[in-house]
Amino acid sequence: MTTPKYTDISLSELERLRLEPHTAIVDVRDEWEFDEFNIGGLNIPLPDIRARKNELLPYETLIAICTNGVRSRIAAKDFLRQPELQNKTIYHLHGGIIEDIG
Numbered sequence: 001m002t003t004p005k006y007t008d009i010s011l012s013e014l015e016r017l018r019l020e021p022h023t024a025i026v027d028v029r030d031e032w033e034f035d036e037f038n039i040g041g042l043n044i045p046l047p048d049i050r051a052r053k054n055e056l057l058p059y060e061t062l063i064a065i066c067t068n069g070v071r072s073r074i075a076a077k078d079f080l081r082q083p084e085l086q087n088k089t090i091y092h093l094h095g096g097i098i099e100d101i102g
Contacts, residue, residue, distance in 0.1 A: 005080070005090075006064075006076040006077070006079070006080060006090035006091060006092050007089075007090070007091050007092070008091075008092050008094040009063070009091045009092070009093060009094065010093075010094060010095070011093065011095070011097070013091075014063060014065070014091075014093055017061065017063060017091065018040075018041075018063070020061060021060075022058070022059050022060040022061060023059060023060070023061040023062075023063065024041065024042055024056060024059040024061070024062055024063070025039070025040060025041025025042065025063045025065055026041060026042050026044055026056065026062055026063065026064050026065065026075065027039075027041045027042065027043045027044070027065050027066065028044060028045060028046040028049065028064060028065070028066050028071050028072055028074075028075045029043070029045065029046075029066050029067060029071065030045050031043060031045060033067065037097075038097075039065070039097055041063075041065065042055065042056075044056075046066075046071045046074060046075055049075055049078055049079075050078070050082070053082055053084060053085060054084075056079075056085060056088075057084060057085075059088065060088060060089060061088065061089040061090075061091070062076075062079055062085070062088050062089070062090050062091070063091040063092075063093060064076040064079065064090070064091070064092050064093065065093040065096065065097055066093075066096050066097070067096045067097060067098055068095065068096040068098055069092070069093060069094055069095050069096040070096075072092050072093055072096065073092050075092075076090050076091070076092040
């Protein structure tokens with residue numbers, strides 16, 4: 001039995017992937033962080049992922065993002081623990097949305 005895995009991607013790869021059909025960017029930061037600055041997508045804070053996983057079912061590809069990549073890595077791993085999401089293609093934005101800033 002193989003363990004499902006996620007793939008780390010860069011910000012430039014995210015920009016390409018977000019154009020693919022049935023793809024959702026899942027920003028797992030808190031609502032106030034999302035309101036302050038975001039690059040689009042669904043805002044589902046990390047603590048709410050399991051309670052709101054039904055919102056992710058229509059998508060084939062999920063891209064977890066956060067500020068610096070820490071919370072989104074946890075979210076990507078959690079997606080793979082959910083039987084309903086294990087058949088999805090899961091990406092994690094390595095370095096987060098601030099990857100290219102600075």
